[in-house]
Amino acid sequence: MVKRAGAGKARGTSAARSAAGTKDRLVDAALSLAERQGWRRTGLAEIAAEAGLTLVEAYAACPSKPALLAEFHRRVDRAALAEGGDPGEPSRDRLFDLLMRRFDALAPHRGALRAILRDSVGDPAALLAAPALLCSMGWMLEAAGLSAAGWQGRMRTHVLAGVYLSLFRTFLEDDSGDLARTMAALDRRLRGVGSLLGLSAAAAAA
8 A cells, every 4th residue: 555655656756747838838838929929929839849749738728828928927037036045134135135136037038038028019918927926926026025914915916027028028138148237137126116115114123
């Protein structure tokens, strides 16, 4: 019985890794095609073919282009959260580092991101990525020691999402090797909304 349970757990872990690998292949294919030919012209069948997957495999992993963008959000979330942080640091510093790790993870894909943003102007489907972005910002707040729960947490999440979006053009045009322009802009934005995010209260409590 123990051996069977162990074998079942191993199979479940293997299947989860396989599913994650399939999603990664689809996201990579989608980003590559978007950079080469634009987001609007890129179809799901093309993405599946680029990833070397059948339509059934692609549909099971990510059934729509918004789903692919949401998966990309999750990948960037994992990159930002993976390094953890020092709980003894001020929440502002931790939040700054988390958001910069997101931009670091996005940097290799700036060509694709430019194409997606350009082709999404006026496209209502692009708005479906908003829940994924808000979810991402909620995780960034929690990792920085700031609650994303309740009405105050929802307000913080929306404020942080606004900060993040306001930096995107600067990030896409930032040709400095260390994203210095993006860091400076992020520092200014966080100073401007510190009270709304509860950074002042968190600093006082520390």
